[in-house]
Every structure is written in structure tokens, then in C-alpha cells.
Amino acid sequence: MNDTVIPMPASKKAKPTAVKDDAMNLQKELINANYMDLAQAHKQGRKVAATFVPGNLNELLMCFDLARSLPETNALQNGMRKKSGKFIMDAERDGHSEDVCTYVKADLGMMMGGEIGPTGDPLPVPDVLLLSYTGCFTFMKWFELIRHKYDVPTLMLHVPYQGSGRIDPNMRDYVVRQLKETIIPGLEKISGVKFDIDRLRQYMKESVKAEDDLVKVLQSAKNRPSPIDGYFGAVYYIGPIFTAFRGTPEATNYYRVLREEIEQRVREGRGPVTPEGDMKNEQYRLIVEGPPNWTSFRDFWKMFYDEGAVVVSSTYAKVGGLYDFGFRHDPDHPLESLAEYCLGCYTNLNLPSRIDMICNYIEEYQADGLLINSIKSCNSFSAGQLLMMREVEKRTGKPAAFIETDLVDPRYFSAANVKNRLESYFQMVKQKRTTGIGEGVRPVIPLHSVQ
Structure with a gap:
């Protein structure tokens, strides 16, 4: 048997493990725990909401016992794990333009590959899409595509753009009215949980x-x-x-x-x-x-x-x-x-x-x-x-x-x-x-x- 060690080419050598402080490691544990929670949600009888980071209504979603999936986070986590390139090319072969937001294509490509999330845990089909529109028009088109794929309810919270550089009272009132008349009733219907403002x-x-x-x-x-x-x-x-x-x-x-x-x-x-x-x-x-x-x-x-x-x-x-x-x-x-x-x-x-x-x-x-x-x-x-x-x-x-x-x-x-x-x-x-x-x-x- 030949025991000669053949050195790995420099381009193939694995990078040394990155140094992280305790908080960075704890953050990774939390993010991974959420993916595990999502993987088990439907088995546990819980509904799942997909939503975005800007305008994230996390406290409100928790009032309805909804597990939370965030397409942006899925895309960036796949990017850091070197998985997004294939997903993007799969989405482009399916007809999406090179100029489309790569978060969108990475997310759609992941869906085409069998709904396996960045950590290897399966991602559930969402029961509701909650879009808080906060300045990114692409979010709306992104959720249109997801809605067409899954045929699930979509709740839209329209947030006025700060064109004048300030938040006027009528803008705030407009968003509150939507929360009361559209978002909360919609989440109650989908989740089967009554809204509790004290919660x-x-x-x-x-x-x-x-x-x-x-x-x-x-x-x-x-x-x-x-x-x-x-x-x-x-x-x-x-x-x-x-x-x-x-x-x-x-x-x-x-x-x-x-x-x-x-x-x-x-x-x-x-x-x-x-x-x-x-x-x-x-x-x-x-x-x-x-x-x-x-x-x-x-x-x-x-x-x-x-x-x-x-x-x-x-x-x-x-x-x-x-x-x-x-x-x-x-x-x-x-x-x-x-x-x-x-x-x-x-x-x-x-x-x-x-x-x-x-x-x-x-x-x-x-x-x-x-x-x-x-x-x-x-x-x-x-x-x-x-x-x-x-x-x-x-x-x-x-x-x-x-x-x-x-x-x-x-x-x-x-x-x-x-x-x-x-x-x-x-x-x-x-x-x-x-x-x-x-x-x-x-x-x-x-x-x-x-x-």
C-alpha cells in the first residue's frame, strides 16, 4: 500500500474555520432553529406565513401562532452556502430574465429543486403570504409568482412611500386601518386564532x-x-x-x-x-x-x-x-x-x-x-x-x-x-x-x- 500523501492543490484546499464570537454562534443556532421549526410546523398542526424583512410584522404573526418563513433570508443563506448559483440558473432556464433580482431567482430555483431549505431541512408550503410593501416593487412581483405556484391566500399591507421625507399622520392612519380591516381579519381566518391585542x-x-x-x-x-x-x-x-x-x-x-x-x-x-x-x-x-x-x-x-x-x-x-x-x-x-x-x-x-x-x-x-x-x-x-x-x-x-x-x-x-x-x-x-x-x-x- 502506498502511504504517500499527495498535497491538495491550493485552489481545492478547504478554508480554515472562520473565527466567530459567542453571539455570532448563537445567532446561527437561532436561525437554524427556525428552519427546524418550519420543517415541523405542519406536522404539529401549525400554519406557516411567508413574509419579508423590511416591514416585518413578526409580533403580529406570533399572535396567530404562525411559523415564519422569509424568502430573502432563504436566498441569502443559500448564497452563503454556495447553493444559489445553481438555483439562479435553473430559474433562468425556466424563463426568468438575467436582470431579475437574484434573491427572487434563487428562491424560485430552490422551489423547483424540491423545497429543501438552506440547512437541508424541508421548507413547508406557506399557508399565507403577507407582504408589507416598503419601497421594493419586486416584492409584489415575487409574491405574485409564489401565489401562482402555491395558490395560497395573499395579504397585502400597502405602505405609503416617504416621498416628502416624513411620516404624516394620515399615512400612519391609512396603514392602521388596513391592519384592522384587512390584515388582522385575514390572519384570524387563516389561522383560526382570535386576535388578542394584549398578547x-x-x-x-x-x-x-x-x-x-x-x-x-x-x-x-x-x-x-x-x-x-x-x-x-x-x-x-x-x-x-x-x-x-x-x-x-x-x-x-x-x-x-x-x-x-x-x-x-x-x-x-x-x-x-x-x-x-x-x-x-x-x-x-x-x-x-x-x-x-x-x-x-x-x-x-x-x-x-x-x-x-x-x-x-x-x-x-x-x-x-x-x-x-x-x-x-x-x-x-x-x-x-x-x-x-x-x-x-x-x-x-x-x-x-x-x-x-x-x-x-x-x-x-x-x-x-x-x-x-x-x-x-x-x-x-x-x-x-x-x-x-x-x-x-x-x-x-x-x-x-x-x-x-x-x-x-x-x-x-x-x-x-x-x-x-x-x-x-x-x-x-x-x-x-x-x-x-x-x-x-x-x-x-x-x-x-x-x-
Whole structure:
């Protein structure tokens, strides 16, 4: 027998296990537990609701004992597990355009492959589709396709767009009326459970605890060094509250553990956790606009921490709620609170409000500049980003840059191209520091708030 060990080619070698803090591991356990819950729901006599992250009415759905499936989360989880490429190509062979949102194609391709979820657990056919429209027209077309496939009831909560940059009382009243007259009666009929507003209030009390702790975590990035990465690290931290756990004791516990971990890192003067361990030397502090690329997530992140670049805040970490600007679910006014939550989601803000938000972050987090990751197939984020970039540069005097990737389509992540652009951007930041151009031009601009 020949015992010679043949070395594996470098391209085939498995990457070492990513380093994660305890909260990141706990987040993974929670997400996996929800997939297991979904797999068992119908056997246990429970109904299943499919819904989206922005405008997520998780507390309300729990009032009807509904298990919650989130198509966006399914797509990104498949992307991180390198499964989405095949699903997308299957959907394109079935007739869907290359320009369609890749979340949609990854989800439809997964359905064509036998309803097996990202963790290998079977995903149940939903009993109801709940769409809270918050600025993404694609959501409506996505649910049309799912409805045609499964022939299940669809409940639509229409949320007015913040075209004027504020939430007017009539907008809030309009959403509350829909909740009372359409959404709640519809969920009662489908679930067979009578709505109990006190139950909703109790869930919201848990939501507030988690929201308070999440804000403390995100704002810890104002420290130097930042103990977190507010983009790559934050996608772990926002997972439970943006999906099926907001309003639960599990989420309350998760965010308490997370806050305690981050506070300890601040006391010890430690930088953020990366897949290769603690980041030792913070060189650049960035604000990032746009979602991350999921299929090459770890390689994408490495391009940043290899250069000592920390994202201290990002707009993507607010896609499921602008908690750091003061919003909290209110148990004393639960339906009005749900309405304000939906109206205030990031994708429902107009461009001036988004620009105000980014300028505030550059000031408050003492950032060196703005980086935009423009997503090829996501018009909800990408429309207007060049205008945003120019306006932020003009107002703050800080350099901005533009890269292009996609959500879960591996064909649209060019590592060499992204790396070259990032290196050029970091050189631009260095030059700005050396010349001093733009220093002191950082106005505080109030984000439009609920009126």
C-alpha cells in the first residue's frame, strides 16, 4: 500500500474555520432553529406565513401562532452556502430574465429543486403570504409568482412611500386601518386564532428590550478602535431581530449576550472579530451603502480587514428598522407602532433622507468616507446611488467610491476588480489625510423624523 500523501492543490484546499464570537454562534443556532421549526410546523398542526424583512410584522404573526418563513433570508443563506448559483440558473432556464433580482431567482430555483431549505431541512408550503410593501416593487412581483405556484391566500399591507421625507399622520392612519380591516381579519381566518391585542403588547415589550441593546451594539462603533464591524459583522447581529425572533425571549437573551460581549471588547480596547481573529490595527473607518455580496462574503470581508478597514456603520444594517434614530415598538400603541415601523424602513426613505442619514453617520462615527456597493439586480438600493455619492462628497468633503457586485449570483463578483477598486479608494483616503482637504466640512444634518 502506498502511504504517500499527495498535497491538495491550493485552489481545492478547504478554508480554515472562520473565527466567530459567542453571539455570532448563537445567532446561527437561532436561525437554524427556525428552519427546524418550519420543517415541523405542519406536522404539529401549525400554519406557516411567508413574509419579508423590511416591514416585518413578526409580533403580529406570533399572535396567530404562525411559523415564519422569509424568502430573502432563504436566498441569502443559500448564497452563503454556495447553493444559489445553481438555483439562479435553473430559474433562468425556466424563463426568468438575467436582470431579475437574484434573491427572487434563487428562491424560485430552490422551489423547483424540491423545497429543501438552506440547512437541508424541508421548507413547508406557506399557508399565507403577507407582504408589507416598503419601497421594493419586486416584492409584489415575487409574491405574485409564489401565489401562482402555491395558490395560497395573499395579504397585502400597502405602505405609503416617504416621498416628502416624513411620516404624516394620515399615512400612519391609512396603514392602521388596513391592519384592522384587512390584515388582522385575514390572519384570524387563516389561522383560526382570535386576535388578542394584549398578547401583541407583551411581544412588543420584548421587542423594545432587544431594540435597545441592538442600538447600544451598533453605536459602540463610535469608539476607537471600533469593537464591531458595522457591515460584515452586523449582518450576524441584525439576523434575529430582522427575521423570526423579534418579540421573543430568545431575541431578548441574544441581544443581552451580544451587548455584554461588545461592552467587554470596548473595555479591553479590542477591535472587531473577523473570520481570522481580532482585527489588530484600525486604519480606515468607513460608511457603506448597499447590501453585501453573499456568495463571496468571506473573501469580500477579507479585502477590508487585510487593509485595516472597519465599517463603522452601514445602511444595510438598518434595512429592517431605523432603531438608532429613535424608533421603538410601543406596547401602549401597538398598531400605530407597527405602522410607523413599516413606514420608517430604510427602503421606504426617499433619496434626500438617505443622504442625510449617511452624512450623519460620517459625522457621528468620525468616518473617513463612504463606500457604495451597488447591487446589479437590486433597484431598491441601487437607484440613485451615484447621485447620493456625489452629494455626500459635496456636503462632507470626504472621499466616496463605487464598487459593483450582486446579492447571490456568483457570476457577478469579480474579486480582482473589487480588490483593485478598494485599494485605489484606500489610497484616495490616505491622500486626503495628507493634504487635509475636506477636514472640518462635516455638518450635522437632521434625519427626517416621524411627525
